[in-house]
Amino acid sequence: MNQYPKEPRQEEVPSFYQQIKEAAGPEGLPEDFSLQKPSEPDEKLRFVDGGIDGVAMYHTAIQPEDLGELPEILRLIQDEDPRAEERLEGFFRANGRMSPMLGLIDGLQEWVVEHREELDPNRLFRFALHLLRESRSVPCVKFGLSLLELVETDGTQAREVISTLALSDEFTLFCGYVIRDWADGEEELFRLAKVVRGWGRIFLLNQMELEAPEIREWLLREGWQNDILASYTAKLCAEKGGFLELLRRERLTGEELEQARGLMAGLLDEGPVRNISVMAEGETMLREYLRHIEAHGQEDEAAREKLAELTA
Numbered sequence: 001m002n003q004y005p006k007e008p009r010q011e012e013v014p015s016f017y018q019q020i021k022e023a024a025g026p027e028g029l030p031e032d033f034s035l036q037k038p039s040e041p042d043e044k045l046r047f048v049d050g051g052i053d054g055v056a057m058y059h060t061a062i063q064p065e066d067l068g069e070l071p072e073i074l075r076l077i078q079d080e081d082p083r084a085e086e087r088l089e090g091f092f093r094a095n096g097r098m099s100p101m102l103g104l105i106d107g108l109q110e111w112v113v114e115h116r117e118e119l120d121p122n123r124l125f126r127f128a129l130h131l132l133r134e135s136r137s138v139p140c141v142k143f144g145l146s147l148l149e150l151v152e153t154d155g156t157q158a159r160e161v162i163s164t165l166a167l168s169d170e171f172t173l174f175c176g177y178v179i180r181d182w183a184d185g186e187e188e189l190f191r192l193a194k195v196v197r198g199w200g201r202i203f204l205l206n207q208m209e210l211e212a213p214e215i216r217e218w219l220l221r222e223g224w225q226n227d228i229l230a231s232y233t234a235k236l237c238a239e240k241g242g243f244l245e246l247l248r249r250e251r252l253t254g255e256e257l258e259q260a261r262g263l264m265a266g267l268l269d270e271g272p273v274r275n276i277s278v279m280a281e282g283e284t285m286l287r288e289y290l291r292h293i294e295a296h297g298q299e300d301e302a303a304r305e306k307l308a309e310l311t312a
Contacts, residue, residue, distance in 0.1 A: 015134045016141060016171075021164050028167050028195030031227075035138070035170050048228070050169035050199030056102050057203075058232065058273065065103035068095075071111055077127045078119050084127065085140070092139040101142040101174070108143075112150055121151045125158070132161045138170060145174035154182040166192050172200030176207040190215055198227045205233050210240040220246060224263050234266030235275045244281050247288035257296055264289055268302050276306065283310045 219241030
């Protein structure tokens with residue numbers, strides 16, 4: 001029985017979970033899949049899925065936000081009051097921000113922990129799972145995922161729902177917070193990282209331990225690639241994947257050199273974040289890289305200019 005009924009809609013649209021589940025295949029979601037559809041046919045500019053959270057995490061200082069009426073809504077959830085979901089949706093609409101959960105998550109979880117004697121974790125779990133399965137509100141789904149960080153989800157019916165939602169770049173970050181606590185969390189995060197291609201891959205690489213040999217090899221081969229900018233993860237992939245170890249080999253195959261060129265291009269792009277300029281072994285890395293470039297009869301003027309800059 002649905003404990004949290006919604007008002008009927010004139011046009012019934014599937015929940016985000018249902019949309020993702022229907023569209024997903026063995027290789028993840030289609031390249032053109034997006035939850036952030038234009039509201040008007042002639043609308044041209046919009047954030048890609050996960051883009052607002054990505055910009056917030058990399059380019060702003062996330063400030064804690066006032067919980068407002070969230071404690072009251074949590075008490076409605078505790079009472080299994082059917083108004084809880086409607087109040088939650090209204091809270092996020094009134095908030096006015098497109099993705100407010102990053103500023104709310106710490107305060108929300110602290111409040112729940114402080115009031116754990118008053119709250120039934122089973123009721124929180126049921127409500128959160130309901131949001132994940134049925135909601136068409138981005139912040140409501142992220143709210144549900146934030147609650148599920150505080151309860152056991154491994155081995156429950158929530159596991160499949162969370163892994164499905166994680167395929168969308170819009171939800172990958174918040175799903176990763178939950179998945180990393182599973183017994184096989186690192187393996188599941190790696191599986192997901194190989195099939196998400198946008199902000200989701202960037203988020204996951206920053207949540208993973210990245211120690212397994214298979215993962216380190218993948219980081220150098222293709223982990224740095226994403227549909228946003230390689231520069232966001234190039235430094236992490238180079239350091240955790242052992243890029244310098246690769247470059248210190250006597251010779252590289254043509255395929256290895258092409259992969260190295262791509263990763264180095266990400267390291268040299270320091271528009272959004274600092275990369276090779278702040279790496280302790282950046283100069284050595286450039287010298288070894290240029291050695292292989294020359295051995296293959298190729299040139300990389302950007303790498304040569306950066307080496308000159310670092311050694312000036």
